[in-house]
Amino acid sequence: MAEATIFDKIINKEIPADIIYEDEHTLAFRDINPQAPFHVLVIPKTPIATINDVDETNAHLIGQLYVVAAKLAKEHGFAEDGYRVVMNCNEHGGQTVFHVHLHVLAGLEMGWPPFTNKKKELL
Template identity: 50%
Template sequence: MIKNTIFSKIISHEIYADILYQDDLVTAFRDILPQAPKHILIIPNQVIPTINDVKPEHENILGRMIISASTIAKQEGISKDGYRLIINCNGHAGQEVYHIHMHLLGGRVLGPLLVR
C-alpha cells in the first residue's frame, strides 16, 4: 500500500497548501488548478488509495469528509446556490493522485456532469 503521497505531505505541512480545514481525520485545501471559482479538495489524513480500498473501519473518515464539505460550502458562500462533490476512482475516471480525495466545486453554474 502507498504510504506517502503529495497529499500526505500537505497534511503534514511539508508542502504548502491553502488549508481551509484540518482535524484528526480530514484536511481540506484549495485546488491549485481550480475548475470552478470554488474548488476545494477534501482528503482523509490516512492514505486510502481509491474508493475500491475503502473498508468498514473507514466509515467515520468518509462521513467526516461529507460533513466537512457541507461546512466549507457554507463558509465559502456556495451552499444556497449549490455545489458538486466528486470522487474519482482509478484511471478511467481521471484519478491522478492515489489518495482518495473529494472535489468540492461551486461558485457558478456547473452544467451537466458528463459531456456526451
C-alpha cells in the same frame, strides 16, 4: 508501505498548500488547478488509495469528508445556491492522486452531464 503521495506531504506539512480547514481526521485545501471559482479538495488524514479500498474500518472517514464539504459550502456562502462534490476512482474515473479526495466545486452554475470529452460517441 506505499510511496508517499503529494497529499501525504501536504498533511505532513512537507510542502505548502492553501489549507482552509483542518481537524483531527480531515484536511481541506484549494486545488492548484481550479475548475470552478471555489475548488477545494477535502482529504482524510488517513491514507486510503481509492474508493475500492473503503471498507467497514474506514468508511466513517468518507462520511466525514462530506460533513466538511457541507460545512465549507455553508461558511463560503454556496450551500443555498448549490455546489458539486466529486470523488474519482482509478485512471478511467479521472483519479490522478491515489489518496481518496473529495472535490468541492462552487461559484458557478454547473451543467449535466459533467463530462465534455467523448460524450456523444460513447453513448
